[in-house]
Amino acid sequence: MSLLEPALAARDNAYAPYSRLKVGAAVRCPDGSIHVGCNVENAAYPEGTCAEAGAIAAMVAAGHREIVEVLVAADTPEPIPPCGGCRQRLAEFAAPDTPVTLAADGGRSERTTLGALLPGAFGGGYLPEPRR
Numbered sequence: 001m002s003l004l005e006p007a008l009a010a011r012d013n014a015y016a017p018y019s020r021l022k023v024g025a026a027v028r029c030p031d032g033s034i035h036v037g038c039n040v041e042n043a044a045y046p047e048g049t050c051a052e053a054g055a056i057a058a059m060v061a062a063g064h065r066e067i068v069e070v071l072v073a074a075d076t077p078e079p080i081p082p083c084g085g086c087r088q089r090l091a092e093f094a095a096p097d098t099p100v101t102l103a104a105d106g107g108r109s110e111r112t113t114l115g116a117l118l119p120g121a122f123g124g125g126y127l128p129e130p131r132r
C-alpha cells in the first residue's frame with residue numbers, strides 16, 4: 001500500500017489555523033505497518049508540532065523503532081521540504097538511504113533520501129559512554 005493515501009487522510013485532520021499550511025506524514029516500518037501524523041498548531045506558536053513528529057510519536061507508541069519509508073504531503077502546489085528538526089527526528093529511526101517522498105497537491109511529488117536531506121547527521125554514536 002502506498003503511503004500517500006494514509007498521509008493525505010492525516011493531512012485532512014491537520015490543525016493549522018495559524019499558518020494555514022496543512023501537512024500529513026506517513027512512515028512505514030519493517031513489518032509493513034504504517035503510522036501517520038499531522039501538524040498540530042497552538043496559539044502559543046512554538047508549542048505547535050510538525051506532521052513528522054506526530055507520525056514518529058504514533059509509531060513509537062505502537063511499539064516500533066525503525067522507519068523504512070517516509071512520505072510527507074502538504075496542501076501546496078509544490079512539495080515542501082521537511083524542516084530541519086524533523087530531518088533530525090527521522091534520522092533517529094531511519095537510515096541515510098531511507099526513501100523520502102515529498103508530495104504536493106495535484107499529484108506532483110519528489111523522491112529523495114534522508115541522507116540527501118540531512119548529510120552528516122548527528123546520532124547517538126557521537127555521545128560519550130555514560131559516566132558512573
Ligand code: THU
Nearest residue numbers: 019021023039050051082083086
Ligand atoms: N510543518 C510540518 O508539519 N512539517 C514540516 O516538515 C514543515 C512544517 C508544519 C508546521 C507548521 O504547523 C506549518 O507547517 C507551518 O510551518
